[in-house]
Amino acid sequence: MEQGHEVVLTGGDVTEGVVRAGDTVRRPLRAHSPAVHGLLGHLERVGFEGAPRFLGIDELGREVLTWMPGETPGRPMREYAATEEALRGVARLLRRFHDAVSMYEAPPDAPWDVAFTTNVDDPPELIGHCDVTPDNVVFRDGVPYGLIDFDLARPTTRLFDVVNTLRTWAPLADPADRDEVFARLDADAVGRRIRRFCDAYGLGREERRRVLPVARLRFERSYLAMRARAERLGGGWERMWRGGIGVRIRRGQDWLEQSWDVLDARLG
Ligand SMILES: Nc1ncnc2c1ncn2[C@@H]1O[C@H](COP(=O)(O)OP(=O)(O)O)[C@@H](O)[C@H]1O
Numbered sequence: 326m327e328q329g330h331e332v333v334l335t336g337g338d339v340t341e342g343v344v345r346a347g348d349t350v351r352r353p354l355r356a357h358s359p360a361v362h363g364l365l366g367h368l369e370r371v372g373f374e375g376a377p378r379f380l381g382i383d384e385l386g387r388e389v390l391t392w393m394p395g396e397t398p399g400r401p402m403r404e405y406a407a408t409e410e411a412l413r414g415v416a417r418l419l420r421r422f423h424d425a426v427s428m429y430e431a432p433p434d435a436p437w438d439v440a441f442t443t444n445v446d447d448p449p450e451l452i453g454h455c456d457v458t459p460d461n462v463v464f465r466d467g468v469p470y471g472l473i474d475f476d477l478a479r480p481t482t483r484l485f486d487v488v489n490t491l492r493t494w495a496p497l498a499d500p501a502d503r504d505e506v507f508a509r510l511d512a513d514a515v516g517r518r519i520r521r522f523c524d525a526y527g528l529g530r531e532e533r534r535r536v537l538p539v540a541r542l543r544f545e546r547s548y549l550a551m552r553a554r555a556e557r558l559g560g561g562w563e564r565m566w567r568g569g570i571g572v573r574i575r576r577g578q579d580w581l582e583q584s585w586d587v588l589d590a591r592l593g
């Protein structure tokens with residue numbers, strides 16, 4: 326595969342050595358990569374356009390993926406990605422992904438990255454993306470159309486992936502820890518955004534009632550998982566921990582408890 330000029334990509338926290346080469350992306354292989362490649366192959370076969378294609382392994386042993394043109398709107402989050410229209414677009418994209426992946430029968434021994442996860446205890450229904458943050462959604466002309474970075478994909482539920490996505494897009498976070506564009510949203514406005522997201526996704530009534538309880542459980546598991554990843558895996562995980570991710574999760578938990586009734590009223 327032709328290599329050409331390489332540009333280092335720095336959007337994420339974790340993966341060192343992600344580069345763009347022409348219309349491809351090269352990423353180091355990890356233990357879970359074969360599971361992700363199987364998933365990307367399925368998405369290609371069913372014609373899901375919202376994920377990169379897996380093209381193979383290059384001469385340096387890196388995975389080769391197609392480049393998805395556009396922009397990931399994280400750090401700081403761009404205004405256009407904070408609109409209700411963008412929020413609905415992300416919800417619809419997640420729904421399309423879930424519908425496309427729901428038919429996927431992953432090999433039973435697929436090596437998903439399931440060490441120290443934030444999963445809740447419901448039996449898995451599908452392979453979730455589990456990391457739909459503004460760094461991992463590609464926008465083109467203001468419209469979210471691509472999911473990238475399937476490193477945390479694993480068996481889970483639709484509801485869990487929805488809650489996980491809401492964490493950064495509602496967002497479910499203390500105002501002090503949010504992106505500037507979300508800093509002034511009060512709990513009522515966040516509640517409305519959660520509702521809009523659930524409507525656009527088409528989340529059923531019963532699952533909707535479980536959004537906040539699952540968020541509560543996920544926050545707790547997230548704290549433990551991030552700490553374990555920092556201690557055992559080091560690298561970007563350790564940098565995030567030293568950067569205060571644990572403190573921010575704890576503040577998010579407090580904010581959720583204080584805002585519970587207002588959020589719940591909007592979801593009902
Ligand atoms: N296939 C792709 N198409 C477009 N942009 C990409 C693609 N892969 C990575 N990027 C860009 O590179 C950044 C980092 O890549 P990512 O795969 O998310 O690594 P990390 O594990 O560090 O988060 C992304 O936020 C995005 O801006």
Ligand SMILES: [Mg+2]
Binds near residue numbers: 336338460461474
């Ligand atoms: Mg990423």
